[in-house]
Amino acid sequence: MPTIPSTLRATARRVPETVAIKFGDYSCTYAELDAEVDRTAHALSDLGLCRGDRFALMATNSDRYVVAFYAALRVGAVVVPVNPGSAAPELQYLLSDSGAKILAYDLAVAGTVDAARSGFPESLGDIVALTEGSDDLALTSLAAKSATGEFEDVPTEEDNSLILYTSGTTGKPKGALFDHHRTIWVAVGCALNTGQKVGDRFLHVAPLYHAAELCIMLVPGTMVGATHVIMAAFDPVPVLDCLESEQITMMFGVPTMFQFLLRVGLLDRDLTSLRTAMFGAAPMPASAVVALTEALPNVDLMQLCGQTEGGPGGIYASVDQVRARPDASGRQATMFAEVRVVDPVGNDVANGEVGEMLLRGEGVMKGYWNKPEETAATIRDGWLHTGDLTKVDADGYMTLVDRLKDLIITGGRNVYSVEVESVIAAHPDVVDVAVIAKPHELYGESIVAVITLRDGGSMTLAQLQEFCSDKLSHYKIPHDMVLGAIPRNPSGKILKHKVRSGLLV
Known part of the structure; x- marks a missing residue:
């Protein structure tokens, strides 16, 4: 089986003149990209980066991110993407936990790097900037002075490729460890699931450090020979401009991105080139899914629902399934994966019941980096225990209703926060919502809705309860309401532990 860097080499030989990257005014062909990766691999090797070493990459989206990513892998290093x-x-924690030998960063995060230097672990060797403009060595300058010619790919498919740190929604992140075999299987499955092909034009606006953008867009897109149109950050109007002007055929975004695009004039744009749009990494309210399908009637809108630990992988819904069931999370497992929903003793749940989603497949992580106990608790008998509580309908659709750790038990009855959040999110004055539990002396836990209102919007607890009264069973209706901002990670997932700590202070 090929490795991640060898797929770039193969594409460069197959379609050398195809444009590989567009970033602002810069563009390069696949032949040029492969040659630049070779030069950068020589530079990294000269710094002492070897097979199995960890290479931390902290940068915003750019062409240099892609070059550094493939060059480190070509040397045989394990890439550790770091949220910029x-x-x-x-x-400091990620560098220490991963044991990174080299930290590469872009100038946009130089302030953070400087602030952290005094606490860097002794295991860290060189610190390099991706480009010139800092007191550190610049990887571009080192590459320009390095040897020319091909750098022979070092890794095999069994070698480790990535440590993808989880979003840390319940505490400190854990590093999910993958080898090239697993990452390639995820890429092949995604290419087949979504119809990726040579000639496609991918928009990369979700962060490249994130497992979804990296493993289901960049790696398979490079494998098939797509053109990667890269934007440094998400801004809805420039994104719409790019979708039009660059004739984008495929994109991935978190739900909040698509919701912003709807608000700034998605309907007024010529998006006839857009064939496939994927959303995932966090739940999207059914009302927003309906609005998106109506705004993009000729686009294959696909929902991806999974975990970093799964490759990322899990379940998905095709365009027809999204339109038929906008409230569901998916209908079937992603390619080369299996899914079960089980009760606490491991039996498959009956239709209409809720259980924990389990995953098994070629793309599931090897385990958590240097955390054997957590690995043993999460991967049991070959199945990844996701911690996602999932309801299975009679027609096979699966809907994530909560995390095991976020289940609310009030008066002895189970309340799934995602269900309540989806109802509240449909209120026209609500911009964002998180539902959590608060200790209650009589009922064990009470339900609290933390709500962000739109500018000029207003709501009282009584009004909220009235809005929910014909949409939820009475015991699921929030007992209390707090107005404020909802902390989310860059993937769009609610940081429930921060919501709780802020509420209980």
Whole structure:
């Protein structure tokens, strides 16, 4: 089986003149990209980066991100993508936990890198900037002075490729470890599931450090020979401009991105080139899914629902399934994967019941980096225990209703926060919502809705309860309401532990 960098080499030989990357005014062909990756691999090797070493990459989306990513893998290193929005203590933790030998960063995060330097672990060797403009060595300059010619791919499919840190919605992130075999299987499955092909033009606006954008867009897109149109950050109007001007055929975005696009004039744009749009990484309210399908009637809108630990992988819904059941999370497992929904003793749940989603397949992680106990608790008998509570309908649709850790038990009855959040999110004055539990002396837990209102909007607890009264059973209706901002990670997932800590202070 090929490795991640060898697929770039193969594409460069198959379609050398195809444009590989467009970033602002810069563009390069696949032959040029492969040659630049070779030069950068020589530079990294000269710094002492070897097979199995960890290479931390902290950068916003750019052409240099792609070059550094493939070059480190070509050397045989394990890439550790770091959220460029990380604070100094978070960066220190990831470098220490991963045992990174080299940190590469772009100038946009230089301030964070400088603030964190005093706490960098002793295991960290070189610190390099992707481009010139700092006091650190610049990878572009090193590559320009390095040897020319092909750098022979070092890794095999069994070698480790990525440590993808989980979003840390319940605490400190854990590193999900993958080898090339697993990452390639995920890429092949995604290419087949979504119809990726040579000649496609991908828009990369979701962050490349994120498992979804990296593993289901960049890696398979490079494998098939797509053109990667890269934007540094999400801004709805420029994104719409890019979709039009660059004739984008495929994109992935988190739900909030699509909701912003709807608000700034999606209906007024010529998006006839857009064939497939995928959303995932966080739930999208059914009302928003309906609005999106109506706004994009000729686009294959697909929902992807999974976990970083799954490759990322899990379940998905095709365009017809999304239109038929906008409230569901998916209908079947992603390619080369299996899914079960089980009760606490491991039996498959009956239709209409709720259980935990389990995953098994070629793309599931090897385990958590240096965390054998957590690995053993999560992967049991070959099945990844996701912690996602899922309802299975008679027609096979699956809907994530909560995380095991977020289940609310009030008066002895189970309340799934996602169900309540979906109802509240449909209120016209609500921009964002998180539903959590608060200790209650009589009922065990009471239900609290934390709500962000639109500008000029207003709501009282009584009005909220009235809105929910004909949409939820009475015991699921919030007992309390707090107005404020909802903390989310860059993937769009609600940071429930931060919501709770803010509420209980």
